Amino acid sequence: MMKKLVSFMLTAVMTMSLLVGCGSGSSSEPASGTGGGGGSADKGGGNVQVGIVLPTKDEPRWLQDQAQFETILGDAGFTNQVLFSQGSSATEKTNVETLISQGIEVLIICPQDATAAAASVEAAKAAGITVISYDRLITDTDAVDYYVTFDSFSVGVAQGQYLIDNVSGTGVPLYLYTGASTDNNAFIFFEGAWSVLQPKIADGTFKLVNSDKAQELSGTAELTRDQQASILGQTTTNWDFDTAKKLAEANLTAAGKDMKGDVAILAPNDGTARSIADVFATDSDITSYIITGQDSEKASVQYVIDGKQSMTVFKDTRTLAADSVAMALAVLKGETVETTTTYNNGKIDVPAKSTDVVVVTKDNVQSALIDSEYYSASDFTGL
Numbered sequence: 001m002m003k004k005l006v007s008f009m010l011t012a013v014m015t016m017s018l019l020v021g022c023g024s025g026s027s028s029e030p031a032s033g034t035g036g037g038g039g040s041a042d043k044g045g046g047n048v049q050v051g052i053v054l055p056t057k058d059e060p061r062w063l064q065d066q067a068q069f070e071t072i073l074g075d076a077g078f079t080n081q082v083l084f085s086q087g088s089s090a091t092e093k094t095n096v097e098t099l100i101s102q103g104i105e106v107l108i109i110c111p112q113d114a115t116a117a118a119a120s121v122e123a124a125k126a127a128g129i130t131v132i133s134y135d136r137l138i139t140d141t142d143a144v145d146y147y148v149t150f151d152s153f154s155v156g157v158a159q160g161q162y163l164i165d166n167v168s169g170t171g172v173p174l175y176l177y178t179g180a181s182t183d184n185n186a187f188i189f190f191e192g193a194w195s196v197l198q199p200k201i202a203d204g205t206f207k208l209v210n211s212d213k214a215q216e217l218s219g220t221a222e223l224t225r226d227q228q229a230s231i232l233g234q235t236t237t238n239w240d241f242d243t244a245k246k247l248a249e250a251n252l253t254a255a256g257k258d259m260k261g262d263v264a265i266l267a268p269n270d271g272t273a274r275s276i277a278d279v280f281a282t283d284s285d286i287t288s289y290i291i292t293g294q295d296s297e298k299a300s301v302q303y304v305i306d307g308k309q310s311m312t313v314f315k316d317t318r319t320l321a322a323d324s325v326a327m328a329l330a331v332l333k334g335e336t337v338e339t340t341t342t343y344n345n346g347k348i349d350v351p352a353k354s355t356d357v358v359v360v361t362k363d364n365v366q367s368a369l370i371d372s373e374y375y376s377a378s379d380f381t382g383l
Contacts, residue, residue, distance in 0.1 A: 050080040050328050051099030052134075053092060053109040057084045059239075059271055061295045061317070062110075065135075068321035069108075076325060089116040096120040100127050106328040108148075110134040113182040118143065130331045132324055137184045139345045145331075147343055147352035148324045150315045152185045156192020158359050159292035162311050163264045164200055166290050173259045174206035175251060176214055177244060177276060178235045179268040184345075186236075186268065187228050189294075193266055194223060209259045210251040211235050237272040244272035248279040252286075260285040267291050270300035273309050281308065296360055296369060298379055304362055305382045314358040314368055323353045 052069050054062045066082045073080040081099065085092035092112050099107060100123065107124045109131065111117035118141035121131045125143035133147045163174070174197070179186030200206050201218045208215045213230040217223060223231075237244035244267075252260075263286060267273035273293035280289045293300050294313035303309035330337045339351040360368045366383060369375045377383055 047103030048079050048081045048099065049104060049332065050078050050106045050108065051096075051102070051104040052080065052082045053095045053099070053107070054082060054084050054134075055110055055112050056086050058086070060297045060299070061270075065110075065317050065321060068317050069324075072318075072321050072325050073328075076329065078325075078328070085112045087112060089113045092117060093120045096124055100124055100129065104129055106130045106132065106331055108132045108134045108324050108328065109138070110136050111138050111183075114139045114184040115182070130328075132327055133345075133350065134324055135185070135320065137343055137345050137350065139184055140347050141345070142348045144345060144348070144350050146327050146337060146339065147345075147350045148320060148327065149185075149343070149352060149354055150320065150357050151354050152188035153192040153195075155294055155313050155315070155357055156189040156194070157196055158192075158313050158357065159189070159266060159294070159311075160193035160196040162292055162359065163266065163290055164196060164205070166310065167205070167262075167264055170204045171207050172205060173209045173255075173261065173263040174201070175209050175248075175263060175265045175276075176211050176231070176235045177237050177247065177265065177267050177272060178232045180238045181229060181232045181236050183239070186232065186239075187225065189268055190228060190232065191223070194228075195221075197266070206264065207259075209255055209263075237268060239269065239272065241271050241275045244275040245279055248276045252279065252283050257285050260287075262288045263290075265289055265291040267293055269293060270295045270297040270309070270312055273312075274300055274303055277303065277308050294357075296374075298375065301360070301365060301369060301375065302380050302382075304360065305365060305380055307362070311359055311361045314360045314374075315355070316358075316372075316374065318374070319355050323355060327353070 050073055054065060056062055069082055083095040085095060089112050107129050114136060117138045121138055122141055122143040124131055130145050131143055133144045135149055137147050138144050178190050198221055201208060208218065211231055211234045213234055217227055237247060265276060267276050270293040273291055277291050280286050290310045292311055293309055296312045296314040300309050300312050304312060327337050339353050341352050341354050342349040343352050358368055370377050
């Protein structure tokens with residue numbers, strides 16, 4: 001299946017190359033500390049056609065996305081520029097203003113803060129720019145034209161189901177960790193996980209350890225946004241390694257021995273999963289742990305191979321970037337943009353293209369990640 005995806009992506013790129021004859025090369029913002037400012041001028045000497053704003057260059061996942069954008073857009077003949085917001089909505093705003101001033105026709109943006117980004121995309125929309133929300137949905141605005149995403153609900157379902165399928169007995173201690181409350185995806189991931197975990201919490205398979213808010217709501221199958229927010233308020237990692245580490249340390253310090261032993265851990269992504277796993281591995285009262293993740297970062301793939309992380313949800317950034325480029329191409333050519341569903345952002349139903357995900361464990365690292373040429377076998381040891 002993965003080989004078919006790669007073949008499809010390469011075919012799409014070749015098609016784009018034939019259709020688009022304007023512009024040349026790509027331009028990415030230099031590896032500065034802020035990611036703001038004007039960046040480098042496009043190599044074609046004209047206006048930048050496609051501007052991309054990503055949250056941070058401090059996480060491997062976003063550097064992978066940058067590489068995919070620059071490769072696919074460059075090969076397709078688009079002038080483009082990638083800027084990083086470095087965890088700052090203010091820098092994100094500056095980045096968007098910079099790209100507007102460079103004459104972009106399409107803005108592809110993954111927001112640092114889903115609500116705060118609304119003002120920036122409204123400025124882009126007012127300048128006649130088509131806005132594509134990338135991976136994370138920008139909320140509370142009608143200035144988003146399209147949304148490209150992985151099936152975030154399915155990511156959470158996959159994580160929760162993995163925990164269910166790999167525990168035995170009843171009363172298994174369950175530690176919950178979530179993404180940033182400013183990221184709409186964090187809610188969708190958790191909603192998906194809760195949809196399968198809640199019945200198993202209610203029937204006693206799991207006992208919640210680190211969220212009394214989740215315990216209070218353990219009999220509620222479908223949570224409101226406010227109810228989810230109350231749980232995220234106690235379990236958020238803010239997608240930050242150090243925050244995840246400190247929260248895990250605090251949770252284990254507060255937990256009694258009866259809340260340790262063989263445990264299950266819902267970790268929201270790979271970076272936080274590694275930090276949390278490292279903490280649990282050093283607690284002498286933890287006899288074993290099962291922990292989730294997502295993004296299939298190289299470091300976490302090695303953790304999976306080594307048995308330090310149980311699984312990761314693979315989201316092929318080549319496909320997501322290719323979907324975004326296909327949207328941009330259709331916009332620039334005045335053609336119909338292909339979408340498969342809609343997502344409500346609190347203001348409008350945003351037309352969207354949703355991409356499936358794959359669960360990766362030690363058993364299928366080779367087939368999912370190496371055979372598909374996403375990574376090379378030489379990137380890892382122990383395969």
